Amino acid sequence: MPLSCHSAIHKLHGETEYTIALAGNPNVGKSSVFNSLTGMGVETANYPGKTVELNVAVTELDGTAIGIIDLPGTYALGAVSEDQWVARRGVIESKPDAVIVVVDATKLARNLYMVIQFLELGFPMVIALNVMDVARRQGRSLDLERLSRRLGVPVVPTVANRGEGLEELMEAAVAVAAAGRKPSPEGFEYGRDIESRVAALAALIAEHDLEDPYGLPHRALALLLLEEDPEFIELTSGLPGWQPVLEQAAAMREEIAAEHGQPASSRIAAERHALAGMIAAEVEKVEETGPPPWGERLWGYTTSPATGIPILFLVLGSIFAVLYFVGNSLAALMSSLWYTYVETPLASALISLMGDNLLSQTLIWAARGVEAALTVGIPYVLVFYLLLAVLEDTGYLNSVAFLTDSIMHRFGLHGRAIIPIVAGAGCNVPAIIGTRVLSTTRERLIAGVLIVLVPCSARTAVIFGSVAFYSGWQYALLLYAILLVLWVLVGLGLNFVMPGTTSGLVMEMFPFRRPHPKTIFRKTWFRFKAFLYLAVPILLAGSVILGFLYDSGLLWDLAAPLAPVVESWMGLPAVAGLTLIMGILRKELALQLLVTLAIVEYGAAAQDNLLLLMSEWQLFIFALVTAIYIPCAATVAALGRELGWVRAVEIMVFTIALAVLVGGLLNQFGVHFGLA
C-alpha cells in the first residue's frame, strides 16, 4: 500500500537534515538522476484520489542524511492535469530546502518555462543542465555562467545516465539548502501590462495582510490568480478576507483578455515563454552539425505510416512471440522444478507428518498458490515488464501511440492505450496496472474492460489444450475470431454508452535514445515487486479457500445452484461448472481440473481423451466461456486497486453475463443445427 504523500513527506523531514525536491520536464533524465542519487530503498506515496505518485528516498552526502522527493515529470506547475497538480502540491507542501530542476540542455527554451515558475515560487534552487553530451554533439555551446547569473541560481552540467556531474550537483544543492539561498534572477520582468497588474494585486494582498496556507510570495499568488488557477482560486475563496483580491483579479483578467484578445492565462504563459526564449537565445550558440544521428533516422521510419505500420506489427508480434515461447518454456521449467523439488517432497512430508486429511491437503493447495505466482509471475510478468521497460526507455512507445491513436479513438481511448492492451495477451495483471498511463477515469475503465477480454497466456493455454488439441487449429482460430468480434463490439459499445468524450492526444515525441540497462532493470524490478505484493497474497488465500472447498467436497454444493445455467443453458456437464469456479483462481486450472475429473470418472484413458467427458462442441463452448468470464483473482485484485472495488465487481458481473450469454447462444445454435 503506498503511503500518503503527507505522511511520507512528514517522515522524510523528521529523518533527514535537508530535503531536496527533484523536478523537471518528462524525458529529461530526471529518473536517471534520482536513481543515481538513491539506492533501492525508495518508497512511493500518493495523494488521495490521484494515481500519479511521488517517490521519496533517503540518501547521504558526507554523513548528512538527505531526503529526496522525486516529483512527477511535468512541463509546467499548475492545476490543469494530475501530474502538474501533484508536482506543485508536492513541492509547496513539503517546502524543500532546495529544488533541483533537471533541464534538457538540447531544449533549453522549453525547459526554462518551469524553471521560471519555480523562480516565481521563490524556492532555493539548483539547475542540473542534463544531457550535455547530446547538446555538444548537436553543436550547441552554452554559456553556463551567464545562465547562472541570469537565473540567479547555480547551474551544474550533468550527463546523468553516465553519472557525470552528479556529485557536484548534490554539493551545490546541499550548499544552497544549508545557506537557504533564495534565487536572485536578473532582469526578470514580464510586459508592463502584466507586471503593473501583478504589482497592484500583490500590493492588495500585502495591504490586507493575507496569506495562503503554503506561505507563497505575494507576487506568485498574484500571478496564480491572474492565470485563473482553479486550485488557488478555490483555496483562497474559502479563506476570510480574500474576496476583494479575487474580485480585483477577475476584473484584471477581463482587462487583459480585452486588450490582447486572448485569455489572461495564455497571455502570461506567452510572457513566460518569451522570457525563457530570450534567456535561451542569450546563453546558447548553435553550430550546424552533420546528418542526424541514427536514433533520429530510425525514429523517422517508425512514425512514417508506410514503414511504421509494418514495424509496429513486427514489434507487437515479437512481444507476443517472446511471451509465448520464452514465457511458456520458462513456465514449464519453473513448474517442473517446483513440482520435483518443492511440491512432491512437501506433499509427502505433510502427509507423513499429519496424515492424508483435509488440513494437509489444504496446505498443499497453499503451496500451489505460491507456484501459481511463480509460474505466472516470473515467466510472463517479469519478461513482459522487461520488454516494456526497453520499449519505454528507447521512446518507441510514443511512436506506437502516434500510429494507433485514430483506431483506439473508436473505442473511446487514445494511442497510449495500445500498450497495456497488448500486454494483456501476456498477463492481464501488469496490463491493468499499465492503464495508469491513461489520463481519465473513463479511459482507464474502458481499457480495463478491454484488457480483461484479451485472452492472457493462461487462457491461451486452455484454448490450445482443449479446442486446438482435440478439434484442430482452425477451430482455435474461429474461437479467437469470435473473441475479437466480441472485443470490438464491447469497445464500440462502451464508447457509445459511457458518458463523456475521449481526451485529445497531446504528447511529446522524442527521438530514440540508447536504452540504459540500469534504468531498465530498476523499472522492471519496481513493477515486478508491485505485482508480487498484489498477486501473491491473493493467490495464496484463493488457493487455500478453493482447495479447502474442493477437498471437503463443499465445492459440489456450491456448484449445484449453477447447474441450470451450466447444464440446460450452456449444455455443459455439471462438473464443468465446478471447474469454472476453480478457474477464477487461475484460468488454466479450469482445464487441468477438467482432466483430473475425467480421470476420476473414466480412468487414466481420459487423460489423453477428454472427449469421453465432453463433445468437441462442448469443449469449444467451455474454452470460449473460460476465455470470457471473470478474469482470474489476481486480475480482479488489480482492477480493484486501479479502478476501485465497485468497478471491479461491475466488470466481473459484466464478464459473467457476457460469457453466459455467448456460451448459451452458441449452445442453442448448436442444438438447433444438430452440432451438439
Next chain:
Amino acid sequence: MITAAVEEYLEAIYKLSLEGEPVIAARLAEHLGVSPPTVADMLRRMTDGGLVKTSRKRGVTLTPKGREAAEKLVRRHRLWERFLTDVLGFDWDQVHDEACKLEHAISDQVEEKLAQMLGDPETCPHGHPIPGSKGARRRERLQKPLSELGVGDEAVIERVAEEEPELLQYLASLGLLPEARVHVKEIAPFKGPLLVQVAGAQYALGQEVASKIIVRAA
C-alpha cells in the same frame, strides 16, 4: 427586420465570443447592463429568428446569419470611429459612444461610401480589426485549423479556439501559443494525430486538438 436592440445583443455576443470563453446569459446581462430575465426573453426571440443558438456546453453562439449581421454592425461601428477620429478630429477615447448611435442609422450604400472615403481601413482607432475590410478578409481566408495542414506545411498559430481552459493552459505550457511557428512533420494514417515541431520540440497532437488550433500561413 432586426431592431436596434437586437443589434446591440448581436454585437455583444460577437465581442464576448472573441474573448474565447463561452457566452452565457449572465455575462451578457452584465455586459449590456440589463437584467437576466430580459436577456433570457431576448435570446428566446433571437433563437426563433435564427440569429443565435444556445447549448448547455457552448453557451450562446451566433448562427451564420447572426454572425453576418453582427459583423456588419461591428464593421459600421468601427468605420464610424475611424471617421470621427480621422475626419472630424475627435480623440480616440471619445468616439465609442457616438459610433454606437451612428452604427444603426446607415444603409449599405452609406457604409460602402464611408469605407471608400476612409481608404478601406483594416482596423479601428483602438486597433481592433474591421470585419469585411480587404485586409481582414485576406487574413481570414488564410486562417484554417492546424488539422487541415499537410505533411511538410509550416504555419503560425493565430489563436486557440477552446472551450476547455485546461487544454488551453496545457498547450500554452508546451509553447503552443499564438505567434508560435509550427511545422507538420508527419500525419498518422486513418485521420490520426499530427506530428508537429514547435521551437525545437516535437509533439503528437490528436485531430480534435489540432482542429482547435487556428493557424495562418507562415
